[in-house]
Amino acid sequence: QKEVEQNSGPLSVPEGAIASLNCTYSDRGSQSFFWYRQYSGKSPELIMSIYSNGDKEDGRFTAQLNKASQYVSLLIRDSQPSDSATYLCAGGVFGNEKLTFGTGTRLTIIP
Amino acid sequence: GAVVSQHPSWVICKSGTSVKIECRSLDFQATTMFWYRQFPKQSLMLMATSNEGSKATYEQGVEKDKFLINHASLTLSTLTVTSAHPEDSSFYICSARAGTGSLETQYFGPGTRLLVL
Numbered sequence: 001q002k003e004v005e006q007n008s009g010p011l012s013v014p015e016g017a018i019a020s021l022n023c024t025y026s027d028r029g030s031q032s033f034f035w036y037r038q039y040s041g042k043s044p045e046l047i048m049s050i051y052s053n054g055d056k057e058d059g060r061f062t063a064q065l066n067k068a069s070q071y072v073s074l075l076i077r078d079s080q081p082s083d084s085a086t087y088l089c090a091g092g093v094f095g096n097e098k099l100t101f102g103t104g105t106r107l108t109i110i111p
Numbered sequence: 112g113a114v115v116s117q118h119p120s121w122v123i124c125k126s127g128t129s130v131k132i133e134c135r136s137l138d139f140q141a142t143t144m145f146w147y148r149q150f151p152k153q154s155l156m157l158m159a160t161s162n163e164g165s166k167a168t169y170e171q172g173v174e175k176d177k178f179l180i181n182h183a184s185l186t187l188s189t190l191t192v193t194s195a196h197p198e199d200s201s202f203y204i205c206s207a208r209a210g211t212g213s214l215e216t217q218y219f220g221p222g223t224r225l226l227v228l
Contacts, residue, residue, distance in 0.1 A: 032215065043204045043222040044155070051213045088155070094212050097143055097168075103154040 002027040004091050006102035015111050019076040023089030023102055026070070030091040033065060034099065035074045038086045047087075048074060079109045114138050115207045117220035124195055125228055131191045132223045134205030140185035141207035145217065146178070149202045161188040195227045 003026040013019040021035070032051050036044035048063040050056045050072070056063045062075040072091070076083055086106045090099040114137040124130050134144055144161040159180050160168040167180035179191040188207075192199055204222040208215060 032213065034216065036219075043202075043219045046216060046218060049216055090217075092215070094215060097160050097162075097208070098145070098157065099217055101155050101157075 002030075002091075002100045004089055004100045004102040006087075006089050006105045008103060009106040010108055011105055012108045012110055013079050015079055015081060015109050017079055019079045019083065019107055019109070021074040021076075021087050021089075021105050021107065023072040023074075024070055025072065025089075025091045025100070027091065027093075027100070028067075028070065029093055030070075030100075031094050032092045033063070033072045034090045034092075035061075035063060035072075036088040036090065037083075038088060038104065040085075044088055076107075081109045081111055083107060084109045113209050113216070113218045115205065115218050115220040117205055117223050119223060120221060121224050121226075123226045123228065126196050127194055129191055129193045130195055130225060131189055132203055132205075132225075134188045134190070134207070134220050136186045136207040136209070136218075139207070139209045141188075141209065142185060143208040144182060144188040145206045145208075146180060146188075146190050147204045147206065149204060149222075151202075155204070158190075192225065195225070197227045200225055200227045 035047045038044045050063040050065045060077045064073045086104040088104045089102040092099040118133045142163045146158045161182040163182045169175045182188040206217045206219045
């Protein structure tokens with residue numbers, strides 16, 4: 001069974017610090033990985049996608065993928081209170097229909 | 112780009128009635144859309160995969176006769192909750208797949224809150 005695992009948290013980070021969110025996956029065939037942010041009562045919003053080993057940066061966000069270790073992470077620099085949300089990690093295969101979602105990590109940025 | 116809308120955003124209905132929820136991809140064509148359900152403080156649960164022009168594929172444990180899915184065009188999928196009961200009250204979220212290969216991504220709609228009285 002394909003699984004994506006995340007620490008449910010809550011993860012508390014002081015404002016201005018780096019928040020580090022981690023995710024592991026069981027399916028070695030997974031090719032694409034996504035981080036979604038979900039505010040309470042709202043639907044998920046795409047933050048980052050990554051397909052290749054290494055780092056991918058977009059503003060304050062950096063996604064990291066290590067296929068050998070089957071590990072995906074999301075770093076949020078200069079954390080802001082508005083970053084407080086649940087972050088969902090998802091993995092998929094090109095051309096396959098479904099993504100496999102983790103259960104999410106709840107992040108709280110403390111002012 | 113890649114905007115997905117849902118209608119209605121809120122619906123309250125009496126037990127036993129049917130409710131239809133629409134999911135539209137506004138600026139792209141989506142051959143595949145997905146329907147999820149999320150109960151309070153729980154994770155997303157995939158209900159079914161909706162394919163344009165063909166029957167939906169339901170996840171294990173999801174009753175296809177209760178949750179009717181129609182993907183009649185490349186921009187519209189509908190979910191009908193038939194004979195709704197209070198236990199069907201939930202947050203229903205659709206997503207649409209955009210792009211191909213390494214550019215393939217799922218974008219979510221804003222969700223529909225269903226309350227069955």
